[in-house]
Amino acid sequence: MDLLSLALFGIGAAAGAIGALLGVGGGIVMVPALVLLVPLPFTQAVGTSLVCVVATSLAGSAVQFGRAGIETEAALELQLYAAAGALIAGLAAPWVPTRILFFAFAALLLFTAWRSWPRRGAAPAPPPVMRRATLAGTGAVGAGVVATLLGVGGGVIFTPILHLVLGYGFHRAAATSVYIIGITAGMGAVIYLARGDVALAAAAPAVLGILAGSGAASRLAHRVEAAWLKRGFAVVLLYVSARMVVRGIAGD
Amino acid sequence: MTDPSRTAARVLRVLLVAAVAAILAGVFLGAAPLAGRLQRAGLWTIVAGPFLVLVIVSAAKPRTRWFAAGTLALALIGLLLAR
Numbered sequence: 001m002d003l004l005s006l007a008l009f010g011i012g013a014a015a016g017a018i019g020a021l022l023g024v025g026g027g028i029v030m031v032p033a034l035v036l037l038v039p040l041p042f043t044q045a046v047g048t049s050l051v052c053v054v055a056t057s058l059a060g061s062a063v064q065f066g067r068a069g070i071e072t073e074a075a076l077e078l079q080l081y082a083a084a085g086a087l088i089a090g091l092a093a094p095w096v097p098t099r100i101l102f103f104a105f106a107a108l109l110l111f112t113a114w115r116s117w118p119r120r121g122a123a124p125a126p127p128p129v130m131r132r133a134t135l136a137g138t139g140a141v142g143a144g145v146v147a148t149l150l151g152v153g154g155g156v157i158f159t160p161i162l163h164l165v166l167g168y169g170f171h172r173a174a175a176t177s178v179y180i181i182g183i184t185a186g187m188g189a190v191i192y193l194a195r196g197d198v199a200l201a202a203a204a205p206a207v208l209g210i211l212a213g214s215g216a217a218s219r220l221a222h223r224v225e226a227a228w229l230k231r232g233f234a235v236v237l238l239y240v241s242a243r244m245v246v247r248g249i250a251g252d
Numbered sequence: 253m254t255d256p257s258r259t260a261a262r263v264l265r266v267l268l269v270a271a272v273a274a275i276l277a278g279v280f281l282g283a284a285p286l287a288g289r290l291q292r293a294g295l296w297t298i299v300a301g302p303f304l305v306l307v308i309v310s311a312a313k314p315r316t317r318w319f320a321a322g323t324l325a326l327a328l329i330g331l332l333l334a335r
Contacts, residue, residue, distance in 0.1 A: 005279075051298065054298055054301070054302060057301075057302060058264055058267065058268060058298055058302065061261075061302075061305065062261055062264035062268060063261075065258070065260045065261035065264065065305070065309075066258065066262075068255075068257050070257065072257065072309045072310075073313070073316055076309070076310055076323070077319050079319065080319045080322045080326075083322070083326040083327060083330075086326075086330065087326050087329060087330045087333075090330055090333065179305075182301065182302030183302045183306060183323060186299055186301075186303060187326075187327045187331075189299045190331055193292075193295060193296060194331075200278075200288055200291045200295070203295055204275045204278060204295075205279070207271075207295065207298065208272065208276070211271075211272060
């Protein structure tokens with residue numbers, strides 16, 4: 001392995017660990033890393049990142065399914081809505097005003113970060129029932145749209161839907177989100193792989209790093225306090241939100 | 253009856269081992285013509301994983317079977333339209 005491959009392995013391991021702990025895919029870290037470090041063209045960076053997101057999902061899900069930590073029924077229902085959103089976005093992509101979308105997405109993430117931050121004496125989460133299914137379904141369609149347009153898994157939306165809207169505990173919400181993003185990112189990854197828009201030389205070390213980082217973090221996830229995970233998640237949301245604002249201003 | 257979640261976990265572990273073996277073999281073969289094919293096979297194994305698990309975990313209940321069928325149908329439509 002050369003120095004670049006080792007760097008990609010390290011970035012992959014960090015992205016995989018963050019992804020497994022917080023229920024996100026790490027695409028938002030991988031895309032800029034691949035564009036700036038390798039450097040790859042944006043389309044190839046998105047394709048390679050999507051494969052990396054699926055790898056994060058697979059490694060995390062392998063551990064969480066064994067531990068029965070995933071809400072299968074909720075995951076399958078949200079996946080269906082997200083798949084519909086991904087298809088709509090795929091068809092509508094050429095006509096979508098991306099600048100407005102970036103600003104709206106950034107605002108949504110800021111609000112979610114504020115809601116996710118743990119508070120002293122806050123009321124416990126409502127019981128995990130699908131009684132707010134309409135809101136959750138709409139959110140999942142939005143996650144599918146965002147995932148397809150931005151080349152990410154949509155975990156930054158699925159974890160809050162499962163935790164804040166459907167009322168699952170944060171650990172369970174993050175574990176379920178890790179599984180859902182495998183399908184949303186997988187839908188895009190299949191297309192990019194078939195087109196040859198995945199850089200094998202970059203994907204191979206990054207995926208190996210992700211599998212190592214994600215597998216280790218999934219085993220540690222239940223030992224980390226939910227409050228710390230929520231703080232970490234809020235920080236990730238703020239970072240992603242800032243990136244969205246920058247891209248919205250740049251207009252790309 | 254076997255718990256679908258545990259079956260999914262076992263299937264995922266087998267897929268991960270197969271994918272890592274293929275990618276590692278590709279990395280160590282370097283510039284050989286087989287290296288690219290092995291790495292691509294490893295990545296396809298990873299991408300196929302969530303869809304295989306979708307079929308396994310949805311098989312237990314009729315309601316979840318419909319969700320899985322809908323998701324797979326939408327994925328197929330997306331793939332056909334993209335090509």
